[in-house]
Amino acid sequence: MNWPHHAAALAGAATHQRSRWAPAVAATPRHLFIPRWWGRGSDGWELLDGPADLDRWLESAYRDTSLVTRVGPLHADQATPSDRPHGRPTSSATLPSLVVRMFQHARMDDGDYLLDVGTGSGYGAAVAARRLSDEQVTSVDVDPYLVEAARSRLAEAGVGPTVEAVDATGELPFTASTFDRIVATVAVRAVPASWLTVLRPGGRLVTTLAGTSLLITAEKNRDGSASGRVEWDRAGFMHARAGDDYPPGVGDVLAKAAEQDGDEVALGPYPIVDVANAWDLDSMLSLKAPDIEHSYEDDGERRVALMAHEDGSWARATAVGDDRPTVHQGGPRRLWDLVDECRTYWLTQGELPVRGAEVYIKPDGTTILARGKWHAKLS
Structure with missing residues (x-):
């Protein structure tokens, strides 16, 4: 050989x-x-x-x-x-x-x-x-x-x-x-x-x-x-795991998001985005609210984005093309609102702050990211 x-x-x-x-x-x-x-x-x-x-x-x-x-x-x-x-x-x-x-x-x-x-x-x-x-x-x-x-x-x-x-x-x-x-x-x-x-x-x-x-x-x-x-x-890698496998996903919550009416229904301010493949946006969201799972479909006309978390929170955004989406949300948190908050920051500041941020790691492992007035604390 x-x-x-x-x-x-x-x-x-x-x-x-x-x-x-x-x-x-x-x-x-x-x-x-x-x-x-x-x-x-x-x-x-x-x-x-x-x-x-x-x-x-x-x-x-x-x-x-x-x-x-x-x-x-x-x-x-x-x-x-x-x-x-x-x-x-x-x-x-x-x-x-x-x-x-x-x-x-x-x-x-x-x-x-x-x-x-x-x-x-x-x-x-x-x-x-x-x-x-x-x-x-x-x-x-x-x-x-x-x-x-x-x-x-x-x-x-x-x-x-x-x-x-x-x-x-x-x-x-x-x-x-x-x-x-x-x-x-x-x-x-x-x-x-x-x-x-x-x-x-x-x-x-x-x-x-x-x-x-x-x-x-x-x-x-x-x-x-x-x-x-x-x-x-x-760079992206699999999460470090302590056991033989990762915990079960939130497929049942995503299924719920695909079908149910939300506790809150509103018209979103921005076109739908495929969050998981918008790397900087996804990174910013994950710092704010980790462990959200996403699903996205685009048939060339209708676009559907789903979000779900193990705490029972979910969101569904649907739209034709780049139109403003109809957003259904349920559970204890409004997940799509978190996405919109990140996008608003992006538009008002010109960029998201995560790239190039300073990093400080305490001896106990607490990890702090900071850039300008923005910071995130991870532990």
């Missing part, structure tokens, strides 16, 4: 040829970390087996894209061809260019010790170990199976970073001030206090905020806090 040719092409797509990360990507056999994965099928997720189709395996593994390796509690490695899971993705092999960008945001030096949060397939840990050394890279994941599989595949790829089964949202089994850099390829609502504990003063962490496309970088201060910024770059 001529994988080095494909890996070299991937290195060219994922970073530039003079980058210190390019040789690491070119030397890493990504296909070893993704022998099986899930693709979208007409009746749920469909299992794809690499060794059964070598050409497709190489084409998929060395394309700069993410591949889903776990849906709900079901690993692709442990599935049968007849399985058709319908849950949410719970692990994946992240697209290599994003892995590299996260590492680049960490501004790693040759002697740095790295904590890689979110082992997943193990590919990111392999690239980091090629760039640094086995001894300088520690990777953690909440899933014991993924950890064992990654250890085996890392060894097959010729690298041996430390890989441990750890819930990174809780206490970490490492000595204080162990790491120079922390890079997370899972998203958190607020930075766990344990990350600051194991990060050395002057060390740098890189992560994303759950439910948003906000990528934050921060350096640890001597008082145990950290200071940084929301980067102008964008």
Whole structure:
């Protein structure tokens, strides 16, 4: 199998040829970390087996894209061809260019010790170990199976970073001030206090905020806090989870939103927007009211946007084209009003404040974003 040719092409797509990360990507056999994965099928997720189709395996593994390796509690490695899971993705092999960008945001030096949060397939840990050394890279994941599989595949790829089964949202089994850099390829609502504990003063962490496309970088201060910024770059990762799967979604509330009359019905001031795909708007909304789920349909004429939350709040906005929508809302909160508040701020201020905001992280993990008169507190 001529994988080095494909890996070299991937290195060219994922970073530039003079980058210190390019040789690491070119030397890493990504296909070893993704022998099986899930693709979208007409009746749920469909299992794809690499060794059964070598050409497709190489084409998929060395394309700069993410591949889903776990849906709900079901690993692709442990599935049968007849399985058709319908849950949410719970692990994946992240697209290599994003892995590299996260590492680049960490501004790693040759002697740095790295904590890689979110082992997943193990590919990111392999690239980091090629760039640094086995001894300088520690990777953690909440899933014991993924950890064992990654250890085996890392060894097959010729690298041996430390890989441990750890819930990174809780206490970490490492000595204080162990790491120079922390890079997370899972998203958190607020930075766990344990990350600051194991990060050395002057060390740098890189992560994303759950439910948003906000990528934050921060350096640890001597008082145990950290200071940084929301980067102008964008990135999105799966939420860090503590258990085997994510909590059940709010499909029943979304179904309610699609059909029922609201406790309140009004004409919205702005045309309907697909919130989940309006990244800055969605990020601003998620900071204000996390864990809202969205659905959006556009048949070329009629547009329908649904919102729902586990507290029972829901909203439905319907309109023809760019007309002002009729908005039904129910439950304890008015979700579409929150969207309109964000859009009003955008129009009056010229931009949303989240990009480029300053970040301050207290030693207990409380994360504060601030820009001008605006601020958000996450804990």
